[in-house]
Structure formats: C-alpha cells, structure tokens
Amino acid sequence: MPRKGMRNIFFKSPSLTRMTPPSSPLHHTFSESLMEENIEVAQFIITKWDSSHDDNLVSLFSDKDEARQYLGSIKGLQKAMKYLVLHQSNSEKLVRAQLLMQTAMQRLQNEFYQILKSNRDYLDPESVSAHSSSRPSVSRSSFSEFEEEEEEEEEDESENENDSVPEVETASLAAMADLRAIAEAMISAGYAKECIKVYKIIRKSIVDEALYHLGVERELTFQRIQKMEWEVLEFKIKNWLSAVKMAVKTLFYGERLLCDQVFSVSAAIRESCFTEISKEGALALFGFPENVAKCKQTPEKLFRILDLYEAVSGLWPEVESIFSFESTAAVRATAVNSLIKLGDTVRTMLMDFETAIQKDSSKTTVPGGGIHPLTRYVMNYISFLADYCGILSNIFEDWPFTVPSALPESYFGSPDSEGSISSPISVRVAWLILVMLCKLDGKAAMYKDVPLSYLFLANNLQYVTEKVRQSNLKFLLGDDWLINHELKVKQYAENYEKIGWSKVLASLPENQTAEIPADRVNDHFKKFNSAFEEAYMKQVSWVVPDPKLRDHIKISLARRIIPIYKEFYESNGGVQMKKEMWGESFIRFTPDDLGNYWSDMFYGSRSSGSVSSSSRGGGRSH
Known part of the structure; x- marks a missing residue:
C-alpha cells in the first residue's frame, strides 16, 4: 500500500x-x-x-x-x-x-x-x-x-436468551x-480512500440491481416517453407507482441507514458514499413523473397524473429526510420539479376538460328523454376526481377560482352558511357540473315535445344528484347543494306532469259533483278517453331510468288526476251511465285503470300498442 x-x-x-x-x-x-x-x-x-x-x-x-x-x-x-x-x-x-x-x-x-x-x-x-x-x-x-x-x-446474549431476535x-x-x-x-x-472505494463499488451495484428489478428504467427519456402509445406508457406508470414506495421507504432508506452506521465516524464520508451510491438511481426514479407530465395529455389520462402526484407528494417527507445532504440536493429538486410539473398539468387538463364540455356539439337526442352520454361521461369523470379531493385541494390551494359569471346564491349556497361551497376544488367541481347542466339545457330544447324536454332534464339531473350522493362528491358539494338540485329535479318532473297531462285534466269539468246533462257527461268522458289515450300513446316510449324518480312521478300523477277523475266517475259514470246499456261505450277507463296504465307506462314493456280497456278494469298491470 x-x-x-x-x-x-x-x-x-x-x-x-x-x-x-x-x-x-x-x-x-x-x-x-x-x-x-x-x-x-x-x-x-x-x-x-x-x-x-x-x-x-x-x-x-x-x-x-x-x-x-x-x-x-x-x-x-x-x-x-x-x-x-x-x-x-x-x-x-x-x-x-x-x-x-x-x-x-x-x-x-x-x-x-x-x-x-x-x-x-x-x-x-x-x-x-x-x-x-x-x-x-x-x-x-x-x-x-x-x-x-x-x-x-456477551452480556447482552446471556441477559436476552429468551428474546426472539430473528437470525x-x-x-x-x-x-x-x-x-x-x-x-x-x-x-x-x-486509508479512508481504499475503504470507501470498496464500499461504493459493492453497494452501488446492489442499489442499481435492486432498482432494475423494481422496473426503474434509466433510459426512459422524455423523447422516448413522448413517442409511446398510451397503453404502453400507462403500463410503465403502473410499474413506477408500485416501485417508488419500495425504492424510497426500503431501498434508499435502508442504504442511508447502512452508510450512516458503517461510517458513523465521519459525516463527510457518509455523505460522499450515500450520494455516489444512490444519486444516479434516485434522479432516474423521480425524473420519470416529470417527463410524463411534459407529454401531451388528454382528459382521460388525468387520473394517472394524479396517481403520480399523490405518490411523489406522499413520499416527500421521506425524500427530504433521506436525501438531506447538500450533495443530494438535485434529488430533492427533481422530486419538487415533478410535483410542480404534475400540478401544472392537472390544472391544464381540468381546463381542457371544461373546454371539451363547452364544445360538445352533438345534435342527436336521446330516445325517450333518457340519460345523455355527456351526463354519464362528465359525472363519472367528476366522481372519480372526488376520490382525489385531498390531492386536488393541494394542487389548487394557491390557485383560487373565479367563477366567470354571476351565479345565483341557490347554486353555490350562501357565503355565510355552513353548507356553502367555499374550497377551491369544491367550487371548480360545482362549476364543471354547472357547465354541463347548461349544455343539457340546450340539448333539451331539441325535443319537439315540451313535456319530454322537461322529463329529459329531470332524468339527467336526477342522475347527477345520485352520482353526487353515492360518491365523495357529496363531501365536496355538501348537503345544501344536493337539496337545491333535488328540488330542481322535482320542479322539472312537475313541469312534465303539468304540460304532458294538461289535456287530460282539462277534459274533466271544473266541478265534478255538479249535476251535468247526460250529453255533456258523455262528451267529458269522450274527451277524457281521447286525451288519456293520446298522452299514453305518446309517452309509453318515454323513459324514467331512476326507480325513485319513476315512483315519484307515478305517485304525483295519481294524486294529480285520479281523485278528480274518480269523483267525476262515481258521480256520473257509476250511477247514471250504468243505467244506460249504451253508456259503457263512453266509459273506457275506471279509476283503477289509470294506475294500471301508468304502471305499464313506467314499469312495463314500453310497447306502443293501442289503449284497450273497459269499465271492468281491463288495463295492463304489472
């Protein structure tokens, strides 16, 4: 030597x-x-x-x-x-x-x-x-x-003979x-140099090999990532997500501890050894999320970007502690840059998502006033977003959102109320839903039948409120938001009932118990039969997918029409008209028949066959 x-x-x-x-x-x-x-x-x-x-x-x-x-x-x-x-x-x-x-x-x-x-x-x-x-x-x-x-x-071994220390x-x-x-x-x-040289060579090979087996690829440059198909890149993101926790909490943490203990006599040597052993691999590990964030993104990729952000931010305390040396500052900087770039990308992608909603120009109507594909897509997307509410709150904490237009207090809640929407991410989510609802208003106008347009709005808003209630969105938007929008669902349903069944109600006299000449009684029954049959035939193909809304509308229609018709029926049809053999031809529906037809309309086969019933209760029941 x-x-x-x-x-x-x-x-x-x-x-x-x-x-x-x-x-x-x-x-x-x-x-x-x-x-x-x-x-x-x-x-x-x-x-x-x-x-x-x-x-x-x-x-x-x-x-x-x-x-x-x-x-x-x-x-x-x-x-x-x-x-x-x-x-x-x-x-x-x-x-x-x-x-x-x-x-x-x-x-x-x-x-x-x-x-x-x-x-x-x-x-x-x-x-x-x-x-x-x-x-x-x-x-x-x-x-x-x-x-x-x-x-x-030796003393410890004799004192701790019964201790179960793993081999x-x-x-x-x-x-x-x-x-x-x-x-x-x-x-x-x-002879520190000779000792350090041996240590660095052996331990670096171990760390590099461990990173290789974890799937950390050092040659994954931005240029290579940018050219990848999304399916391939998503697979690599999943691999990275499964590797990063093990790499930080076990590999780098254990290596830092080993360096600290073996070279406890010298802080400078500890730093030198750990840096040379781990820095290159750590930079490759934390450079990957930043490179992914730089690639061109679409709204569907947002959740993987959030997964990357969540992983890096969750491990930041360990990264800051393990790579605390001045010589490993580049590792900390790379992790921070990844968080910054990922956060910027998330904000941009949500803006792009809002723009995509606003630019939706589909002109086709959904048969029967059912759930529009835009509603399903947006609400599924936003409900998934709610699972990342904590991460999103961090990302948007320093990016306050100003609503582009004045909104009614009933939408966001009173600023002074406990249930008001105040957090940045909550306001953004509420705004996205509002943008979608505004688009749905335009699509509702495409229906030629006004009651069908209201049924369409009721169906879609009901879908929205159920998605909110069944996901973490309920914690973001709050009870007041839900109550206000559930009331709007009922208002849309009520408008559908009033307009869709107005002719049926108008066919009955204002005073059902007043004595009416037989020819006028016959005329009222004829008008009622015609109006009910017309409404049924038109609406039998309309849909109400949500069971709760379906029940609500059926019960509401029954309460709105059956008592009036039943009183007129019993006052005229049940007593006077049955005395006339020819009277049966004017009474095509009993009060019970109405409920049976509504059951068929909302719960039945949705057939468009003719209405066929009689005073003997011949409606389709299910």
Missing part, C-alpha cells in the same frame, strides 16, 4: 508537540521500550493474519477475540508511529511500522470486501431498515469502543458492527 497515509497519521494533531512535556532520559527510555513492544505485538498479530499467506483463508472477524486483538494491535501501532515521528523520525523502526500498517490495512480492506460480499443478504436495505428503529444503540459503537462493545454483546437481524447487526470497526480503523490510519 502507498505511504501517503502517513501524513494524515503523523500530523493529525498539530498541537501534539506543544502538549508533550520535556522528557527526561529515563522517561524517553521507558516510552521507547513501550513503543517497541507495541510494534513487536503488532508484528506478531498482523503477520499471523497476513492476507498474502495462502493458509489464512478464514475471516479474521469470524473470531471476535482475534478481531479485537488485531484492531488493538493497530491502535498500538499507531501510537508507536506517532512517537517515532516525534523522537526518531529517521529510525528504521518507523519504516518497519509503516510496512506493518500497510499490511494491516490490506488485510482490513480484504476483510471489508468479504464482509460486504458474504453478508449481502443480511445487509440488504430491507433488513437494515426493518430493524434500525429497534436498535438505536447500533450506530453508537466505533473502532475505539470495539473491545467494550464485544464484551457488552437475519442478528447477522445484519453483527456485520454492520464489523464493517463499522474496520471503517473507523482504516479512516483513523489514513
């Missing part, structure tokens, strides 16, 4: 000369003999374990007593060399001591290498991170305390203690 380490040893303490009192010949002779003894002891032990001897294949650290003696001899050799530098700098003993030190350092370097290689399974980041918190005293041991530590271990943990702790003792001995002797 080179002798360049001597300068570090000999002149480690500039004040050493000043602190050494003038020595008498007797003191000089005693000290010299003591130093000579240290050299003799060191020569015996170091030569015994000289790695150039073929018969010394057994690890020095397999025998703790031998290892303790070996490290102790190095410590004594260092003292002797310091003494000789001060008093006999030209002595052959100094040259001899230096050669012994080189031999010892070569042996320790080999031991360091072998311990790292042979204990690879015990020193994997998962094992290190798993037991680090349970053994905080591990990092306290050092080269100078090696002897005391070994004695304490892997025991082996891992022992390997780290040996590595730490060797590292401190080599660093103290001025």
Whole structure:
C-alpha cells in the first residue's frame, strides 16, 4: 500500500508537540521500550493474519477475540508511529511500522470486501431498515469502543436468551458492527480512500440491481416517453407507482441507514458514499413523473397524473429526510420539479376538460328523454376526481377560482352558511357540473315535445344528484347543494306532469259533483278517453331510468288526476251511465285503470300498442 497515509497519521494533531512535556532520559527510555513492544505485538498479530499467506483463508472477524486483538494491535501501532515521528523520525523502526500498517490495512480492506460480499443478504436495505428503529444503540459503537462493545454483546446474549431476535437481524447487526470497526480503523490510519472505494463499488451495484428489478428504467427519456402509445406508457406508470414506495421507504432508506452506521465516524464520508451510491438511481426514479407530465395529455389520462402526484407528494417527507445532504440536493429538486410539473398539468387538463364540455356539439337526442352520454361521461369523470379531493385541494390551494359569471346564491349556497361551497376544488367541481347542466339545457330544447324536454332534464339531473350522493362528491358539494338540485329535479318532473297531462285534466269539468246533462257527461268522458289515450300513446316510449324518480312521478300523477277523475266517475259514470246499456261505450277507463296504465307506462314493456280497456278494469298491470 502507498505511504501517503502517513501524513494524515503523523500530523493529525498539530498541537501534539506543544502538549508533550520535556522528557527526561529515563522517561524517553521507558516510552521507547513501550513503543517497541507495541510494534513487536503488532508484528506478531498482523503477520499471523497476513492476507498474502495462502493458509489464512478464514475471516479474521469470524473470531471476535482475534478481531479485537488485531484492531488493538493497530491502535498500538499507531501510537508507536506517532512517537517515532516525534523522537526518531529517521529510525528504521518507523519504516518497519509503516510496512506493518500497510499490511494491516490490506488485510482490513480484504476483510471489508468479504464482509460486504458474504453478508449481502443480511445487509440488504430491507433488513437494515426493518430493524434500525429497534436498535438505536447500533450506530453508537466505533473502532475505539470495539473491545467494550464485544464484551457488552456477551452480556447482552446471556441477559436476552429468551428474546426472539430473528437470525437475519442478528447477522445484519453483527456485520454492520464489523464493517463499522474496520471503517473507523482504516479512516483513523489514513486509508479512508481504499475503504470507501470498496464500499461504493459493492453497494452501488446492489442499489442499481435492486432498482432494475423494481422496473426503474434509466433510459426512459422524455423523447422516448413522448413517442409511446398510451397503453404502453400507462403500463410503465403502473410499474413506477408500485416501485417508488419500495425504492424510497426500503431501498434508499435502508442504504442511508447502512452508510450512516458503517461510517458513523465521519459525516463527510457518509455523505460522499450515500450520494455516489444512490444519486444516479434516485434522479432516474423521480425524473420519470416529470417527463410524463411534459407529454401531451388528454382528459382521460388525468387520473394517472394524479396517481403520480399523490405518490411523489406522499413520499416527500421521506425524500427530504433521506436525501438531506447538500450533495443530494438535485434529488430533492427533481422530486419538487415533478410535483410542480404534475400540478401544472392537472390544472391544464381540468381546463381542457371544461373546454371539451363547452364544445360538445352533438345534435342527436336521446330516445325517450333518457340519460345523455355527456351526463354519464362528465359525472363519472367528476366522481372519480372526488376520490382525489385531498390531492386536488393541494394542487389548487394557491390557485383560487373565479367563477366567470354571476351565479345565483341557490347554486353555490350562501357565503355565510355552513353548507356553502367555499374550497377551491369544491367550487371548480360545482362549476364543471354547472357547465354541463347548461349544455343539457340546450340539448333539451331539441325535443319537439315540451313535456319530454322537461322529463329529459329531470332524468339527467336526477342522475347527477345520485352520482353526487353515492360518491365523495357529496363531501365536496355538501348537503345544501344536493337539496337545491333535488328540488330542481322535482320542479322539472312537475313541469312534465303539468304540460304532458294538461289535456287530460282539462277534459274533466271544473266541478265534478255538479249535476251535468247526460250529453255533456258523455262528451267529458269522450274527451277524457281521447286525451288519456293520446298522452299514453305518446309517452309509453318515454323513459324514467331512476326507480325513485319513476315512483315519484307515478305517485304525483295519481294524486294529480285520479281523485278528480274518480269523483267525476262515481258521480256520473257509476250511477247514471250504468243505467244506460249504451253508456259503457263512453266509459273506457275506471279509476283503477289509470294506475294500471301508468304502471305499464313506467314499469312495463314500453310497447306502443293501442289503449284497450273497459269499465271492468281491463288495463295492463304489472
């Protein structure tokens, strides 16, 4: 080994000369003999374990007593060399001591290498991170305390015989203690470079291999990602999402702990080792989300972007702690840049989503006034967004939203009320729904039948409110929003009933109990029959998909029409008309028939056949 380490040893303490009192010949002779003894002891032990001897294949650290003696001899050799530098700098003993030190350092370097290689399974980041918190005293041991530590271990073993310490943990702790003792001995002797070189080569290969098996691809540049089909990129995003937590919480965290413990004697060396081992892989890991965010996006890809943002932001405390060194600032910056770029992309994509709603120009109407595809698409999209409400709140926290137009207080709620919509993301979601509802108003106008347009609005708004109620949207929009929009559903339904069945009601006299001439009674029944049949035939193909809305409309129609018709029927049809044999032809519906037809219309087969009934109750019931 080179002798360049001597300068570090000999002149480690500039004040050493000043602190050494003038020595008498007797003191000089005693000290010299003591130093000579240290050299003799060191020569015996170091030569015994000289790695150039073929018969010394057994690890020095397999025998703790031998290892303790070996490290102790190095410590004594260092003292002797310091003494000789001060008093006999030209002595052959100094040259001899230096050669012994080189031999010892070569042996320790080999031991360091072998311990790292042979204990690879015990020193994997998962094992290190798993037991680090349970053994905080591990990092306290050092080269100078090696002897005391070994004695304490013997005592601990006898005191903790019943403790169930896993074998892997025991082996891992022992390997780290040996590595730490060797590292401190080599660093103290001025051979830090040799020790560090071995450590970096072995541990970097382990980290790189682990990242490879996790699926972290370093060659995934922005140019490559930009050219990928979405299905391929989405697959890689999923792989990254499953890898990043393991990489940060286990791989990098465990590697940082191992560095901190092995090189506890030097903060600078800890930083240098960890940075060279982990920086390149960490930059590749956290550069991926930023590159994805830079690609051209469509609204459908938003949820994967949110997944990436959620993963990086959730791991930020660990990233900040693990990569706290100044030399790893680039890793922190890359993670932060990824968050910034992902956040910008999310905001842009939501703006694009709003624009897409506004630009929807489909002119086709949904048969029967059912749920429009735009309603399904937008509400499914927004309900998925609500699952990311926490992340979205962070993204939009510093981006307040100003509603482009004045909206009624009934839409967003009173600003002073507890149920008002106030958070930035809540306002944005409410605005998106409003934009969609405005588009639906335009689509409702495409129906030629006014009652069908109101039924269309009722159906679609009912779909909206149910989506809100059944998802996390209810927490974003609040109870007031739901109550207000459920009232609007009922208003649309009421408008449908009033207009769609107005002719049926108009066919009956205003006073059902008043005495009416027979010819006028016949005329009222004829008008009623015609109006009811016309309404039924037109509306039998209309749909009400939601069961609750269907029940509400049927019950509301029954309450609106049946009592009036029943009173007229019983006053005229039940008594007077039944006396006339020809009267039956004027009474085509009994009060019960009306309910049966509505049941058929809302719950039946939706056939468009003719209305056929009689006073004997011949309606279709289901």
